[in-house]
Amino acid sequence: MSGTDRPPVALVTGGGGDIGRAIALRLARMSAAVAIVDRDEAAARATAQLVEQGGARALAIRADVSLAQDTIAFVDAVETRLGPIGIFANNAGIEGIVAPLHEYPDDTFDRVLQVNVKGVFLGLKHVLARMMQRGTGAIINTASTSAIRGRAGLAGYVASKHAVLGLTRTAALDVARTRIRVNAVLPGPIESRMIRDLEGQAREGGIALRRSNATAHGRPQDVANVVAFLASDEAAHVNGAAWVVDGGTTLA
Numbered sequence: 103m104s105g106t107d108r109p110p111v112a113l114v115t116g117g118g119g120d121i122g123r124a125i126a127l128r129l130a131r132m133s134a135a136v137a138i139v140d141r142d143e144a145a146a147r148a149t150a151q152l153v154e155q156g157g158a159r160a161l162a163i164r165a166d167v168s169l170a171q172d173t174i175a176f177v178d179a180v181e182t183r184l185g186p187i188g189i190f191a192n193n194a195g196i197e198g199i200v201a202p203l204h205e206y207p208d209d210t211f212d213r214v215l216q217v218n219v220k221g222v223f224l225g226l227k228h229v230l231a232r233m234m235q236r237g238t239g240a241i242i243n244t245a246s247t248s249a250i251r252g253r254a255g256l257a258g259y260v261a262s263k264h265a266v267l268g269l270t271r272t273a274a275l276d277v278a279r280t281r282i283r284v285n286a287v288l289p290g291p292i293e294s295r296m297i298r299d300l301e302g303q304a305r306e307g308g309i310a311l312r313r314s315n316a317t318a319h320g321r322p323q324d325v326a327n328v329v330a331f332l333a334s335d336e337a338a339h340v341n342g343a344a345w346v347v348d349g350g351t352t353l354a
């Protein structure tokens with residue numbers, strides 16, 4: 103990627119969701135083509151349509167990011183049909199349930215880690231394998247402020263997001279001698295389906311999720327703008343960073 107060329111292809115997992123859709127639309131402004139992967143095919147297609155309306159090429163793919171065979175297949179499909187992946191927003195994730203740790207169900211814990219940790223690992227592994235052949239590319243993993251603090255009732259989610267930051271830092275060091283960069287974006291609560299679900303569960307269970315008095319949530323575009331910066335050559339010297347997007351609420 104040079105300072106003037108538009109990177110040819112961006113890939114966004116969880117691109118049918120609120121934040122992933124905003125990322126796909128934002129990256130469409132700096133890429134010729136955007137691939138949208140989601141286990142919800144209709145949602146992926148809806149994002150693809152919006153990307154096309156914005157003037158970029160789009161490809162919607164149904165896949166489960168927690169499965170190696172799906173990940174290998176979508177990375178291959180994107181490179182074959184659209185070209186080399188220059189930007190990868192490794193964004194798909196699930197929230198699990200809100201419950202105190204001594205009541206937190208084992209199967210929910212396993213599933214949250216399977217999607218949020220194994221899924222992010224598989225995406226890194228198979229996209230990096232392609233990027234390493236070219237020596238260039240930008241990867242942005244969607245972690246959360248739950249990567250750097252505890253949150254009552256969210257054992258699986260908080261553990262998984264801490265792991266996403268660990269994977270980000272490890273991958274960043276693995277690629278440090280190339281022009282590939284791997285960073286993480288750490289959103290605080292964002293106006294979205296996921297946060298409405300978590301806050302609803304917390305209210306029902308009488309669990310306080312937030313420790314600060316801040317009331318305003320961010321918007322999906324606020325996260326997408328930071329992802330676009332981290333994907334751009336403007337962030338050429340940013341590698342392994344944990345970029346918080348929370349309006350300062352994590353400080354409280």
Ligand SMILES: NC(=O)c1ccc[n+]([C@@H]2O[C@H](COP(=O)([O-])OP(=O)(O)OC[C@H]3O[C@@H](n4cnc5c(N)ncnc54)[C@H](O)[C@@H]3O)[C@@H](O)[C@H]2O)c1
Pocket residue numbers: 115116117118119120121122139140141142145165166167168193194195196197217221244245246247288289290291292293294295296297
């Ligand atoms: N919403 C927030 O407040 C918030 C805050 C911090 C971090 N995040 C993170 O941002 C990312 C996006 O969250 P969102 O708010 O857009 O949630 P969302 O639920 O709207 O979107 C997530 C998308 O990922 C897809 N997905 C889930 N599991 C998948 C799988 N196994 N394979 C493929 N696709 C799968 C879903 O179908 C959905 O379209 C997640 O990683 C989430 O943890 C969200």
